[in-house]
Amino acid sequence: MPTYDLIVEAIIAGEENQVVTLVNQALSQGAEPQDILRNGLIAGMEIVGKRFRGGEMFLPEVLLCAEVMHKGLDIVNPLLAKAGHKGVGTVVIGTVEGDIHDIGKRIVGLLLEGNGFEVIDLGVDVKTDTFIQAIEKHKPAILGMSALLTTTMPYMGKTIDLLKEKGLRDHVKVIVGGAPVSQQFAESIGADGYAEEAGSAVELANKLIG
């Protein structure tokens, strides 16, 4: 069986030692770090994500797979950086101003990390200006905003408007989520995507960064 498939299997099984051994083996056999990342590590987490969305895997299993995947990432990331390759991407996430709901956002953050994203979690009750400052500082590929109250949803639109005003809108993809948020709402405020739940947020993030 090709090494990438074995890496995928080891990630799904949560076998840390196997992932480390196989990644090192692949490198010693001349595999490119970028290919190990895409075809082994991320491919493994994509299957984990599918099983999570299908109800076959739950948060403990997913987080364990993510931790194991990161052991492989710890090996390839320095090589990628040396060769000038970017990692999977950076995501800034936060719950909007006036809203303190946290659990869904934290789960999304953990799953994004598990899929190789660097996650900057700004926490809850995040002012619009704070989102902008974080984007200017971290230059993320994606901004993820969460709201669980309809009274706070408008801050998502305000943040997007401020991104346009600052000339940053074209530099970052914006995804939104939370119980009262909908695809229709996301489109109305000019967001790039809407995630109904944590698993689909990761799928959407992967799709947006291409």
Place this chain on the structure above:
Amino acid sequence: MKLTSIERISKTLRLEEPDCVPTCEINIDKKVRDAILPGASYEDFIEYMDIDAAVYYDWAYDKYEIIDEHKGIIRDKFGVIKRKTAEIDPIPLKAAINSEKDLQYYNPPDPDVPWKYEPLEKAVSIFKGKRAVIATVVDVFYMVNEIRGMANHFIDIIMNPELIDKLNEIVLNYNLRFITNCINIGVDIIWITGDFAYNAGPMVSPEHLQRFALNPLKKQVDCCKHFGVPCLKHTDGNILSIMDSLIETGISGIHPIDPGAGMDIGEVKRIYGDRICLIGNIDCGDLLTRKTGEEVRAAVKNCINSAGIGGGLICTSSNSIHSGVAPKNYVAMVEAIRHYGRYPILSEVTSLT
């Protein structure tokens, strides 16, 4: 015949038809209370609104160690570092147990501290025999998730389950003692909070849920039952797949039948209404915050018609009356419950014939 509030709630929890659908809330934010009855105490507000139960939400009257007053950073009784927010629940920032060796030096909180019971003793002196006095306690599963940190908790469930068993035991021992103390001072009902699920469903597999969530829940329920006191359970999220398991723990009521997670209270009533009292589920995210009084009244009527026929419904919000709820909408909700909730409630089909 008009019942007292405690009689109304007790009959409802026994799945008997009372005189009217009862109502109460896990928490009613002070901002909302003050808008309706400025400057009143919580107890006076309960009397004014004629709410069937005075619920004392654990975290609302807990004491915290101040770490950074300016930034609102505090440490809770289990040692979790949190940040205060505009709402009642502070947000966890740092776990209390970051590695197994932290357990050697860990001091669990004292469940016998007298100040913890002062609000409840006052409530019992005011309401006993008239309105239900309910004490809430945070469930073992949820509290350990904060004590250990979310990611570590979930990974430990697979990689170090014995550590989670130890942490579970610490919280369970605290909770059992707290529950017993509450009952001994006259609390009528215990309401266990803390989510097992989120929108997509249960957070953990059935096997892990049984060991780490349902088994400790059952022990708390058994403690209540030993004293003949009903025990209610709150969990947000879509819990349809675990309703049977929840009912098997012996809880008397389940809250809130989360509409935001796609739960249909009518469907839950049809399947489980003969086994458990439903508590919910007027949406507090959109409806109670920004819709009209007319829409609130319509939602209450629908909820009662869907889940209140024959009894077995305590009509509440879908979580709590948080600071974003429009006070006029909360008033409309309570008035609508009194109006549409008078028994006998006929089904819409019966009422047309």
